[in-house]
Amino acid sequence: MKKKQIKRILRIVFIVASISSLWFVPWILVKAWILPLPDTVQEQLEEGINHGYDGMIVYVDQAGKPPEFYAAGWHDRKKKIPAYPQALFKIASITKLYVAVATTKLVKAGRLSLDKTLADYFPELAERIEYSDKITLRMMLQHRSGIPNFVDHPDYWTKPPKNKQETLDYALDLPADFEPGEDYGYSNTNYMLISDLIDKTLGYPHQQYIREEILMPLGLKNTFGSLREVDLDDVMSGYYVGIDKDFKNENTGLMLATAEDVGKFLRALNDGSVFNEGEQEIYSSVYVYEHTGLLVGYQSIAKYHKDIDTVVIQFNNTTNFDGYDWNLAEIIYNRIVKIVRKRKSS
Numbered sequence: 483m484k485k486k487q488i489k490r491i492l493r494i495v496f497i498v499a500s501i502s503s504l505w506f507v508p509w510i511l512v513k514a515w516i517l518p519l520p521d522t523v524q525e526q527l528e529e530g531i532n533h534g535y536d537g538m539i540v541y542v543d544q545a546g547k548p549p550e551f552y553a554a555g556w557h558d559r560k561k562k563i564p565a566y567p568q569a570l571f572k573i574a575s576i577t578k579l580y581v582a583v584a585t586t587k588l589v590k591a592g593r594l595s596l597d598k599t600l601a602d603y604f605p606e607l608a609e610r611i612e613y614s615d616k617i618t619l620r621m622m623l624q625h626r627s628g629i630p631n632f633v634d635h636p637d638y639w640t641k642p643p644k645n646k647q648e649t650l651d652y653a654l655d656l657p658a659d660f661e662p663g664e665d666y667g668y669s670n671t672n673y674m675l676i677s678d679l680i681d682k683t684l685g686y687p688h689q690q691y692i693r694e695e696i697l698m699p700l701g702l703k704n705t706f707g708s709l710r711e712v713d714l715d716d717v718m719s720g721y722y723v724g725i726d727k728d729f730k731n732e733n734t735g736l737m738l739a740t741a742e743d744v745g746k747f748l749r750a751l752n753d754g755s756v757f758n759e760g761e762q763e764i765y766s767s768v769y770v771y772e773h774t775g776l777l778v779g780y781q782s783i784a785k786y787h788k789d790i791d792t793v794v795i796q797f798n799n800t801t802n803f804d805g806y807d808w809n810l811a812e813i814i815y816n817r818i819v820k821i822v823r824k825r826k827s828s
Contacts, residue, residue: 508806510534514813523818527554530798530814534807536721537565537799538814541741542822543749545791549742555799558719560728569718570704570738571797572730573782574775577737578673580692580747582623582769583756585676587695589619590761593683596620596768600627603679612658619679621662622672623768628658631669646735650674689737700750705739712738720779723802729779736777741795744784748772749793752786776801781811787819790826794819 514533520526527538537555551567588594600607600622601614608614611629621627632638635652643649653671660667680688689707697705706712709731717738720729750756752771775782781798796815801807
């Protein structure tokens with residue numbers, strides 16, 4: 483068979499495979515992706531609501547311009563309260579950025595060491611976490627520890643933990659996902675342990691340290707360490723498709739913030755103003771400068787776009803069983819960035 487024939491056959495196979503794969507992609511994603519790009523961010527948010535989100539908030543901070551605030555849909559569906567940009571939102575794993583900065587500051591101050599092991603810091607867990615004598619604080623920050631992610635435990639969703647100890651129990655006495663330092667595996671267990679380590683080191687809650695050393699210097703007055711610190715009416719409701727329940731009362735120990743506060747923190751993280759001398763070099767060696775967050779009823783994306791010197795924060799308050807909601811959120815987010823980029827170049 484000639485090379486041209488082989489290439490032609492391979493091209494046909496590729497096209498057929500590509501078309502066939504579309505049957506396995508929710509059409510809502512295809513629709514969201516192929517629709518003409520709107521002229522404004524607000525129009526894109528309205529599209530997001532039409533795609534099935536109950537409420538959305540977007541914050542845009544473009545250097546040299548006043549910050550922009552957008553919202554669409556419902557803040558509280560039952561009470562018919564429209565979404566508004568100043569609402570508090572559960573930022574989920576975006577919290578890890580704050581914890582990583584706090585850890586960096588304590589390392590620079592000599593109170594923690596990146597090279598000490600989990601067994602050094604948590605001797606009581608030495609026999610319950612595989613390779614505890616080889617897992618360093620650096621590896622935990624980088625998600626290179628191999629410690630199992632507690633949310634991956636088969637009982638986590640059917641028998642939700644009632645407290646921090648029960649949560650940790652879902653990651654203990656299990657084989658490591660890989661040998662320390664040999665791979666990357668995102669694990670919430672890493673940062674739960676790091677938060678506990680900061681508490682042990684300081685002798686008081688890490689959230690107090692974050693407030694005093696990060697939030698207050700940056701003037702962030704709308705970021706909180708727990709649901710217990712805020713008025714519930716200020717918190718955007720969270721929904722799961724098919725379940726008639728507001729999830730904003732769940733997960734009381736996680737951080738909340740406005741989109742603006744997250745945006746200001748992210749800019750400070752990226753321009754280095756959140757750090758004191760010598761801290762940014764440490765941080766850059768252990769963690770990232772952007773993050774996403776996901777909880778039942780809550781999705782968040784926080785990124786800085788260097789080419790347009792712009793921070794874009796997006797909050798969505800609806801998740802679903804099918805799991806395509808995250809892909810949909812990213813499609814909407816990327817389209818918003820395209821709108822901002824197009825506007826800047828015009």
